Amino acid sequence: MSSNTVFEPKIIAFVCNWCTYAGADLTGTSRLKYATNVKIVRFPCTGRIDFLLLLKSFAQGADGVIVSGCHPNDCHYTSGNFHARRRWIAFRAILDLMGVDIRRIQYSWVSAAEGSKWADLVNNTVSEIRALGPYTEYQQVADYLEKGGYNGEA
Amino acid sequence: MSKIGVFICHCGENISATVDVERVSKEIGGMEGVAHAIDYKYMCSDPGQTFIKEAVKKYDLDGVVVGACSPRMHEPTFRRACAESGLNPYLCEMANLREHCSWVHEKSEETTDKAIDLVKMLVEKVKKNKPLDSIKVPVTKRALVIGGGIAGIQASLDIANTGHQVILIEKDPSIGGHMSQLSETFPTLDCSQCILTPRMVEVAQHPNIKLYTYAELESLEGFIGNFTAKIRLKAKSVNYSTCTGCGACIQKCPVKKIPSEFNAGLGTRTAIYVPFPQAVPNKPVIDRVNCNYYKRGACKICEKTCQVGSIEWDKEDEIITEQVGAVVLATGFDVKGADFFPEYGYGKFKDVLTGLQFERLASASGPTFGEIRRPSDGAIPKKIVFIACAGSRDPAKGIPYCSKICCMYTAKHAMLYQHKVHDGESTVFYMDIRAGGKNYEEFVRRAIEEDTVNYIRGRVARVYEKNGKLIVKGVDTLLGGEQVEIEADMVVLATAGVANCGSEQLAQKLHVSYDPYHFFAEAHPKLKPVETNTAGIFLAGACQAPKDIPETVGMASGAAVKVAALFSNDQLVREPVVAVVNRLAPPLYSTCVGCFMCETACPYNAIEHEEIKGRDGSLIRTIARVNQGLCQGCGTCVAFCRSKSIDIQGYTNEQVYAEVMSLLND
Numbered sequence: 001m002s003s004n005t006v007f008e009p010k011i012i013a014f015v016c017n018w019c020t021y022a023g024a025d026l027t028g029t030s031r032l033k034y035a036t037n038v039k040i041v042r043f044p045c046t047g048r049i050d051f052l053l054l055l056k057s058f059a060q061g062a063d064g065v066i067v068s069g070c071h072p073n074d075c076h077y078t079s080g081n082f083h084a085r086r087r088w089i090a091f092r093a094i095l096d097l098m099g100v101d102i103r104r105i106q107y108s109w110v111s112a113a114e115g116s117k118w119a120d121l122v123n124n125t126v127s128e129i130r131a132l133g134p135y136t137e138y139q140q141v142a143d144y145l146e147k148g149g150y151n152g153e154a
Numbered sequence: 155m156s157k158i159g160v161f162i163c164h165c166g167e168n169i170s171a172t173v174d175v176e177r178v179s180k181e182i183g184g185m186e187g188v189a190h191a192i193d194y195k196y197m198c199s200d201p202g203q204t205f206i207k208e209a210v211k212k213y214d215l216d217g218v219v220v221g222a223c224s225p226r227m228h229e230p231t232f233r234r235a236c237a238e239s240g241l242n243p244y245l246c247e248m249a250n251l252r253e254h255c256s257w258v259h260e261k262s263e264e265t266t267d268k269a270i271d272l273v274k275m276l277v278e279k280v281k282k283n284k285p286l287d288s289i290k291v292p293v294t295k296r297a298l299v300i301g302g303g304i305a306g307i308q309a310s311l312d313i314a315n316t317g318h319q320v321i322l323i324e325k326d327p328s329i330g331g332h333m334s335q336l337s338e339t340f341p342t343l344d345c346s347q348c349i350l351t352p353r354m355v356e357v358a359q360h361p362n363i364k365l366y367t368y369a370e371l372e373s374l375e376g377f378i379g380n381f382t383a384k385i386r387l388k389a390k391s392v393n394y395s396t397c398t399g400c401g402a403c404i405q406k407c408p409v410k411k412i413p414s415e416f417n418a419g420l421g422t423r424t425a426i427y428v429p430f431p432q433a434v435p436n437k438p439v440i441d442r443v444n445c446n447y448y449k450r451g452a453c454k455i456c457e458k459t460c461q462v463g464s465i466e467w468d469k470e471d472e473i474i475t476e477q478v479g480a481v482v483l484a485t486g487f488d489v490k491g492a493d494f495f496p497e498y499g500y501g502k503f504k505d506v507l508t509g510l511q512f513e514r515l516a517s518a519s520g521p522t523f524g525e526i527r528r529p530s531d532g533a534i535p536k537k538i539v540f541i542a543c544a545g546s547r548d549p550a551k552g553i554p555y556c557s558k559i560c561c562m563y564t565a566k567h568a569m570l571y572q573h574k575v576h577d578g579e580s581t582v583f584y585m586d587i588r589a590g591g592k593n594y595e596e597f598v599r600r601a602i603e604e605d606t607v608n609y610i611r612g613r614v615a616r617v618y619e620k621n622g623k624l625i626v627k628g629v630d631t632l633l634g635g636e637q638v639e640i641e642a643d644m645v646v647l648a649t650a651g652v653a654n655c656g657s658e659q660l661a662q663k664l665h666v667s668y669d670p671y672h673f674f675a676e677a678h679p680k681l682k683p684v685e686t687n688t689a690g691i692f693l694a695g696a697c698q699a700p701k702d703i704p705e706t707v708g709m710a711s712g713a714a715v716k717v718a719a720l721f722s723n724d725q726l727v728r729e730p731v732v733a734v735v736n737r738l739a740p741p742l743y744s745t746c747v748g749c750f751m752c753e754t755a756c757p758y759n760a761i762e763h764e765e766i767k768g769r770d771g772s773l774i775r776t777i778a779r780v781n782q783g784l785c786q787g788c789g790t791c792v793a794f795c796r797s798k799s800i801d802i803q804g805y806t807n808e809q810v811y812a813e814v815m816s817l818l819n820d
Contacts, residue, residue, distance in 0.1 A: 008264075012817060017226075025224045028253025036264040039271055040254055041813050042225075044731065044805055047755070048789030053814060060818035077788035078667060078687050078757040087793065119258070 009063035009129040011038045013122075014053065016046045016081070019070035019111050026115030034119040035126040038066060045069065047080025051091045054105060058138040064104045064129035066121065071109040081109075103128070104135055156187035156281045159215040160273060161206055162251070163197035163222035169251050172261040173269045178221065178251075182273050187281055189213045197222050198231055206232065207239035215241060217280040221249040221273045242285035244730065244804065249276040271817060278816035282808045286730040291783045293379035294479035295721040296321065300371055300660075303331020304703060305695025305710045306484035307353050312714030313482075314362035318721050321476050322357065323369040323385055326415075328433035329354055331486055335416060335510060337517035337524070339703060340566045341597035347432060347519065354434040368439055372473055374664050377760075377783035378690030379479045379726050389469040391440035392426070397464040399437045403456035404428065412444050414521075418511040420529060421521035426456045431519060440465075480690050480717045481664065483674055484710065485657060487696035490545050490553075490649040498544070498617045498647060504530040505624055506617060506645045509563055516570045526574050528644055535578065535643030538571055539626045540564045541614050542584040545650030553650045555671065557700045560648035561588045565598045567646060568607040581608040581640055583628050591702070610638060617645055651700035665759045666691055673699050684713040687757065689784065692716050731787035731804040733760070733780045746777040746799040752791035753778065760784035761791065 015021050021042050027034070043049055046069030054065050067088065075081040088107050096102050106125045110118045129135075162179045164170035175193040183191035190213045196202050197220055209215060218241065220232045225248040233243035249272045259265040295318050299310045302324030310322045322329070333339075334354075336346035357363055372384040407424035414423040416430045423429075425445040426438045446453035447467065457465040489510050493501030505528050507515070514520040515527065528535055542564045546557040561584070568580045587609075589595040601607045614628040623641045630636045653672035661668040666686040667675040674697050677685040684692050694710035695701065701709070720726070735746050743766050753761040764779035778800065780791075789802040801807055 010818065012814060021224075022226060025226060025250075025253040028224070028257035031257055033260065034258055036255075036259050036262075036268045039268065039275065039817055040250075041275070041810060041817075043789065043810070044802065045788040045790060048792055048802065048805060050793045050807065050810075053810065056811065057814055057818065060815060062818055077786055077790065080757070080788045080790045083755060083790050083793070 007130055007133060009037055009126060009134070010061065011064040011066060011125060011129060012057050012062050013038050013040045013066035013068065014043060014046075014049045015040055015066075015110075016048075016069035016076075017042055017044050018076035019074060019109070020068040020118065022112035023110040023114045023118045026112065027118045028115075030115045032116055032119040034122040037126045038122045045075065045077050045080035046084035047075075047077065049084060051087060054091075055100075058100070058104070058135060059142050061135075061139060063132075063135045064106065064125060066106045066108065066125055068106075068108045068110045068118075068121065071111055074111060100138065101132070101135070103132060156217055157189035157213055157215050158187050158217040158219060158277055158280060159206070159209045159213060160188055160191040160277065161197050161202075161209075161218070161220045161222075162191070162193035162273070163202070163220065164193060164195045165222060165252055165256075166195065169222070169256040169269075172256040172259060172265050173251060174266040175269075177266055178269050178273060181270050182277065185274065185277060188277060189215060198228050203231070203235040206235050210236060210239040210241045216245065217277075217283060218246040219249055219273060219276045219280055220246070221251045221269065221276075223252040224248075224250045224254070244286040245280065245283050247276045247280045247283065249273045274816045275813045278812040279809045282806065282812050284803075286803055289728045289730050289732065289782050291377075291379050291726040291728070293721060293724060293726050294381075294477050295319070296476070296478045297480045297482060297717050297721075298323070298381070298383050298476065298478040299482045299484060301331070301484035301486055301695075301697070302326075302329030302357075302365075302367070303484060303486045303695065304333040304350065304353075305486065305697070305706045306331070306482070307350075307357050308707045308710035309482045309484055309694045309714045309717075310357055310363050311353065311360065312711050313717050314360045316714075316718040316721070318362065318718065320360075320363045321366065321383075321385075321478065322363055323366045323371065325368070325370050326429065327368050327390070327427075327439045328429045328435070329357060329365070329367060330430070330432075330434065332510070333703060334430060334432070335418065335513055335517070337513050337520070338566065338570060340562045341591070341593040343566070343569070345518075347517075351432045351434075354432070358434045365435075367435060371660065371663060374481065377781055379720070380783065381478045381481060381690065383476045383478055383481075385474050385476060387472040387474060389442075389466075389471050391442065391466055391469055392438055393464040393466050394435065394437050396462045397437045398462060399428075399435075400461070401428070401438070402459045402461070403465070404438055406455050406459045408453065408455060409444055409446055412441065417514045417521050418508065420511050420514050480692065480720050482692045482694050482710075482713045482717060483660075483664070483666070483686070483697055484694040484713075485654050485660065485697040487651045487700055488654050489651055492647055492649070494545060494551075494649065495647065497615065498541070498645065499619070503617070503619055503624060503645075504528070505535070505643065506647065508647055508649045509560065509567065512567050512646045513563075516567070516574070524574070526571055526644075533643070534575055536575070537640065537642045538568075538578060538580045538644045538646065539614075539624075539640055539642040540568055540580065540582045540646045540648065541626075542582060542648045543613075544647035546648075547585060551650075553652070553671070555699075556588060557648075557651040558588070559651065559700055559702045562591070562594055562597065562702065564646075564648045565589075565601040565607070569601045569605050572605040572607065579608070581610060581642075583610050583612055583614050583626075585611070585613065591704070612638065651696065654697065657697065664688065664691055673697065684709055684716055689758075689786070690720065726783075728782075729787070731802065732782050732785040733787070733789065733791050733800050733802045735778050735780060735800050743775060744777045744799060745797050747797050748776045748778065749796065750778060751794045751796065752800055755790045755794040756785075757788070757790070758784045758786055760786075
């Protein structure tokens with residue numbers, strides 16, 4: 001399926017243990033197929049996700065990031081997903097201001113019963129990121145800073 | 155350097171059919187820090203687990219990664235295997251090669267590459283894992299039950315019968331709750347008091363139950379297994395240790411016109427009173443708001459009447475402290491009064507009653523001794539109208555939910571009326587008949603078919619008075635929306651069941667969550683219906699949502715089993731996935747700056763203030779500390795912490811960053 005001409009993006013998914021991780025398990029038990037580009041990092045709750053991890057991912061060469069947890073009101077810990085949502089709204093504005101392409105971050109709710117939604121989410125994100133191409137801008141900024149651009153020397 | 159053992163499972167063919175497991179184990183075997191990597195057909199089988207156990211000893215492994223199915227499936231299995239071989243179980247992690255890889259991708263190079271990445275991630279994570287010990291919390295094997303209705307009674311008896319101590323508190327002078335007010339119960343029409351009062355007596359006589367009536371919870375501190383409850387014993391003004399319950403004081407009390415709460419305002423009581431004849435305890439209290447002595451400083455007739463000198467005028471509220479390990483909330487519900495309904499006369503019409511008032515009219519112990527008589531003139535109503543869904547299922551009234559019991563008790567009321575007034579005519583206006591339950595539908599059919607109750611599907615727009623009659627104007631939607639007007643002698647509203655007043659304040663005292671209607675929230679709508687989000691606090695009965703007696707009793711027994719299970723061990727053992735605030739040597743003590751952002755984030759009130767004091771006892775700093783009994787391990791505090799001083803065991807920043815870095819560093 002793969003060829004050298006098709007860009008295969010690297011995507012990391014930060015998901016909660018109770019809803020989306022279990023939903024992705026259901027995708028497996030339902031034998032629904034999706035792209036291999038996404039790798040899951042398991043968290044107890046989306047409320048746990050430190051959004052600096054998103055920046056770290058981009059700095060390390062990720063082309064896209066998925067954040068997904070329980071639907072509002074379904075949080076295993078009552079309110080972790082609300083905190084994550086609030087943080088995401090604020091963080092998104094800051095990222096946008098900083099010039100980070102927020103189309104590369106997909107924020108979603110996938111419940112433990114939504115195996116097919118997880119497959120769709122992965123496939124859609126992969127094709128969207130593929131259309132955007134490799135995310136080199138963030139890396140360029142990082143390189144630029146490393147060369148001393150921050151001090152106005154470059 | 156780490157010595158990690160990696161075990162790749164074929165899962166029969168489930169993994170090996172699409173993933174080249176040999177390539178996975180070979181490539182992982184070449185990773186830095188991996189001492190041993192193999193693949194095997196079934197890792198979870200006995201021989202598979204033996205491979206792990208032997209490898210732990212042979213290679214002196216300090217970490218294990220099993221690439222197999224979902225950790226939600228077999229993580230406990232492999233952690234147990236590690237523990238049996240002497241490796242701390244929390245140094246074992248699983249890579250999900252089945253649900254997240256082999257089952258969702260076709261056989262290809264990419265699939266195997268992804269499998270390798272997934273295992274690598276966990277290898278990098280496990281390098282950062284620290285040995286953890288499960289958390290042990292001591293358990294005080296004594297329960298507090300709040301509310302002495304049927305829910306609290308059942309929960310108390312069930313817990314007490316397992317051999318554990320129970321403290322039951324009830325805010326009213328007697329236990330019994332709403333069930334003691336009911337005349338008959340659906341769907342069998344057996345007398346409510348006949349089945350309830352033996353249980354009330356059993357509570358009072360049970361050696362394991364300590365009953366405090368006329369008492370309310372003042373505060374609750376602590377956490378699961380270790381609560382400290384402060385209970386306010388309201389002044390009864392009567393010494394129960396000497397009072398014989400003869401009732402002479404009640405007969406002589408000159409203040410006789412106080413509306414009786416037990417009779418839902420239809421009867422009267424005295425200022426010194428026992429709420430009802432079968433009350434437990436059957437001893438009076440003085441209602442200080444209405445008593446002549448407390449109001450005007452003179453009277454004391456009861457004191458003169460009392461042969462044993464039990465009246466205590468100067469008695470004050472007393473606060474007692476009890477140590478308990480679990481709490482059952484059974485505070486029940488309330489019903490909306492007729493005054494809630496402008497369209498039905500704001501409660502101004504004496505013959506417009508609530509369902510609870512009709513119960514008292516129909517009850518043999520009620521104000522009319524079981525005869526259905528109009529409160530206005532004492533006449534027997536010949537035409538009666540029951541209005542179901544008064545308030546319930548009405549978003550405009552702020553009560554969008556179904557109160558669940560009204561369909562059944564309205565059918566029961568109509569039946570009781572027909573049984574007592576043979577020439578009477580009863581009509582029920584309803585929206586839908588919801589008679590889900592064993593023998594419930596049959597019961598409603600019996601009301602319609604055998605007792606000829608006239609059921610009209612439609613709503614009542616207005617009730618007004620005209621010439622001593624109540625004119626009920628409604629609509630019959632099954633007759634194409636035809637207007638219906640009935641001249642009734644009495645109207646009974648099946649008013650909505652609502653949360654008990656004060657439930658919001660109580661919930662805040664206990665740190666349990668509640669819904670928009672102030673009913674207490676269960677931990678999970680399906681799988682944890684009796685638990686709350688606060689560990690060690692359980693729910694029973696209608697304080698969670700309106701429900702009928704069988705359901706309430708079932709829920710109370712469920713809560714009791716949860717309490718008994720908690721009390722079955724001397725110590726509570728929990729997974730160590732909890733947050734921890736770092737501690738360092740003086741003079742730093744911790745990187746925590748004491749901003750307590752974590753406190754605002756925590757849904758479980760697990761953040762405590764820890765004061766660091768010098769040798770002279772002076773306060774140096776206040777930092778956060780996590781109560782491991784309360785923490786559930788969501789980690790929301792970790793993301794909130796600005797100084798990165800709080801971290802969650804099992805998902806530390808170090809671990810998750812290592813995972814992310816491993817994915818991208820190639």
